[in-house]
Amino acid sequence: MQGKIKAAWQVVRQLSGDDAYERYLYRYARHHQNHPECGCHPPLSREAFFRQWQDEKWNGIKRCC
């Protein structure tokens, strides 16, 4: 039961974008482990990431009738 509540909470967080930054960090860590040679910039700060995320989310047709 507790596990199910936890999973549902995860879906809510993911749906709302609440955990988007955590996901970004996770992906960053994974991606950069796979490609140590790329030597690119350090991960974005929470604030900078969120700005980029929000601006991109609203680029194009996102809402319908």
Place this chain on the structure above:
Amino acid sequence: MNNIIKNMLWLLIAILGAAAVGGIALNRGEQINALWFITAALCVYALAYRFYAVWVAAAVLMVDDTRATPAERLDNGRDFVPTNKWVVFGHHFAAIAGPGPLVGPTLAAQFGYLPGTLWILFGAVLGGCVQDMITLFISTRRDARSLGQMARDEIGHIGGTAALIGTFTIMIILIAVLGLVVVNAMKHSPWATFTVSATLPIAMIVGIYMRYLRPGQVLEASILGVSLLLLSVASGGWIDNNESLRGWFDHDSLPLAWAVMAYGFAAAIFPVWLLLAPRDYLSTYMKLGTIILLAVAIIMLRPDVKMPAITQFIDGTGPIFGGKLFPFVFITIACGAISGFHSLIASGTTPKLLTNERDIVMIGYGGMLLESFVAIMAMVAATVLDPGVFFAINSSAGIVGAEAADAVAKISSWGYPVTVEQMQALARQMGEATLFARTGGAPSLAVGMASIFGSAFGEGLLALWYHFAIMFEAIFILTTLDAGTRVGRFMLQDMLGNIWPKMGETSWLPSVIFTSALVVAGWGYFLYIGVIDPNGGVNILWPLFGIANQMLAAIALSVATGVLVKSGKFKFAWITGTPLLWLVVITSTAAWQKLFSDDIRIGFLAGANDLANKLAMGVLPTEKIAAAPKLIFNLHLDAGIILFLVSLLWLIVFDMLRVCYRYLAGKEVLPLTEVSYVMTQLADERAGL
């Protein structure tokens, strides 16, 4: 053994569904319980999903769960991201379901509950859901390309250009008609006007909170925003009772229309984080929350549907909009049965998040089933009202007369008894000055929802529920309005950029202001004409919107049919071909009648001639003389738009048929642009994160 139980279960669902649909269809004279509608809908959806959608996906589309999706192959952590299927479902549903499925069924209830309900059920499972699912599939196989691009790649330049023009047209008309719905809901209602205006500063507070105070703390900010919204509903009642303050929010339609236009312009040039994004958050929560609440309330309360199955207005004399049952019920209910606009979300946006092809059925087909269910609930909310009350709210003063006594006499003479006292008592309960001639669908839906919520969760709060429902509709109508204005601005900048490259720079302020003003002027014009129209405006604008939306659906289905044929699946082309044929028949018939009908309430040209004659003979009342030339011009313009849309439709269909013919005759056609197979590397648990 297990199989037998499963088969028995499906047989049971089939019998129950048949009984429910049959009960709804054959019931005459007696009141029928709303639970039958819910039962019929759920059984039809379950059967269609299990036996039609799954079959189409497996046998025709041949979805392949070992094939890597664009989200996986092009994963960039930003727009292409493999995402949990429930999350994709949530995003997809929130994107496709707007105010359309609420307004359309409410208006179409003038024909009785039966025609609209049957079209919502069967139009969705055979048309709308199929369109959404196949568009999602085709786009997923083409690196999440947009409908316009796919039309250009698979059919030719004509289809691509038509999709672009169609999208722009539908956007302008959609925004105008939705703006009109909001204006009519706020007209001389200080409570509603205050609550709707309060959503703007609330959205800005949430925007600033998410951007600067606690960056990225979306749920915190959302809880704050939703609490403030509920507070604004309650404090609207206080404003309404305060003699000195209520005057600030008590306005006629025209100033409200100007305010809506000013808002649309501001929202298109403001940064998204300040207004558009936070408002969209709040509207999504409100949308999902209210829809769930409505479903729970209908199931708890099991209200009786009071509207007859079929009214006399199927002959075309309906007070809400003119036109016979065929084809106008199919035009009026676009969203909820089949909506072309969805194909813009199902291509381009959703495929970028899809982790596995096997989820296409659930997201594409299932998402539309849920929207269809929303439309069924809107139909229930409209038809549980006394028919007399329903017609009194939704009939414009131009049809039933401006005086309450005239209106009730006229409506009662149709066989739907209603009294002035009854309407006054209802208005008092809902905290409104009057409910006569509140056209546009939103007020009557709000009364229906308030009476359902009120009976289920406490009668004393009817006025609060009513204004909650108005706020709920207004907030996501305004979201569609500002998102649409912004998209229109981008499209216009893109087009003008071809002529003068500087105009194409989306951040160059003069271009931003110029193109935003142009888009707002486009829909603002139709909104203005709708507001000054003595018959309420919705009767003109809504059919125009419906035809534009069905035209876009025809483009999507043409692309889908063309791709099926070119993939060597001609024998399955009927899956998209049949709904396409139906759309061509209904939009062409509706367009023909809107152009050439002699009935002045249906035919644009007849309406314009009639008005011009009356003007020339000097029989128009003085207050109408000033507006008459504008209305005449507008009727001609509407006729031009209809002609344009229907020509576009035929052009696309012929272009698709040409491509199919050439393919079948073994001649050269544009090659399929499906990207080649790449094996997925994603294990389920990783995709889930």
